[in-house]
Each structure stands twice: as C-alpha cells, then as structure tokens.
Amino acid sequence: MARRGDKLREHILWTAKDVFLEMGYERASMDVVASRAETSKRSLYAYFESKEKLFLAVIDMVRGLFLSRLRMPNDYSEKPAEALVMYLGRYLETLLYQAQIRMIRVSMAEAERFPEQAAQYFDVLFTEVHARLSAYLKATFGLSARHGAETAHKLLGQVIYPRFQRALLGLDPLVKTFDREVLAPSFDLKPIRRAVADFIELLQKQ
Secondary structure, three states: OOOOHHHHHHHHHHHHHHHHHHHHHHHOOHHHHHHHHOOOHHHHHHHOOOHHHHHHHHHHHHHHHHHHHHOOHHHOOOOHHHHHHHHHHHHHHHHHEHHHHHHHHHHHHOOOOOHHHHHHHHHHHHHHHHHHHHHHHHHHHOOOHHHHHHHHHHHHHHHHOOHHHHHHOOOOOOEOOOOOOOOOOOOOOHHHHHHHHHHHHHHHHO
C-alpha cells in the first residue's frame, strides 16, 4: 500500500537523513532522495519545496529525536547517583553514535550556509542538556541556581572530554548500534561513575 500524508512525509525525512549522512548537503540531490524514498519528485516537492527546506526539516527531526531519547535525569532512577550516571551515560552514548556524529559533521560543514540551524542544533546538543541537568541538581541536592549550573557544566565537561572530541575528529571508534529506548549494557560507565562519585563526595564535605 502506497504511503500518503504524514507517513510519506516521515518516510521522506528518514530517507533524506540517510542521503545527507552519506553524501553531505552539497552532493545530495532531490532526485536521489525521491528515488530512494520510492516516490515521485512531484510528491517530494509537494512536501519540501527545496533541498534547503528538506535539509532543515531533517535537522529539526534529528533534534527532536535526540532529546526524546535522552529524556530527563529523574526518568532513569529514583536514586540520585544512579540517575546522574545513567543520564550522563545515555548522553555520551547518543553523542558517540555514528549517525549522530555524522549529522553533527554535516551540520558543521553547512554552518555558514545555515547559521540559524547550527545555533539551534547546538542548543539541543549542549544548552538543553545542561539545562536539564542543572535543574535536576538544583532540585535534588538543594543547590542554588548558580551552583547547579556550574556543577552541571563541570560534570558535562568531564563526561564528554575528550571522548566526544576524539570521536568527532575520527580518532576513536564510534558507537555502531543504538537502542532507541535504553543505554547499551556494554557501554563503559566507569569514568562517569567516578565523576558522579567525586561530585557527591564533594557535596557531603560542604
């Protein structure tokens, strides 16, 4: 049965995402997207009037997926230490996932052409993640807004540096498989557990 309406639009977006990841923005074409989506160019242009609009829609979809898969710290556990470990672990796993890294690279390559989308993508990948963590620390440990924000900044820095930067530059292997719902049991949480333990120990001394 042929796809129509929202189902066709969603199918086009997922197909276009793969095309942009594989070919980059410049080399990707509406012809290729239509062919791989097994739809007509007329149908494609009915939903997205240009490659630019299609690319921006793909980035918007990816941003939404990122936050929905990350969720909130208190979604992971009622125990604060475990909630922090799992939230930060899921965040790093999502950043290191090969499709995510490739999309970040594509977005960076097109930042001058689409500065607004680059700024929005940054907000999702970093600003919103920091805001969620900061709010959780403030509510759970009774920190001031400033202290919560500073602590969140330090924790995130410890978690993503240098693993994310090395992966982004192709120096370390990427996460090949990704469960949309849960953190992979094999994902290495040891450095994150140490960072969280150090944070809680420091709190207890204050």
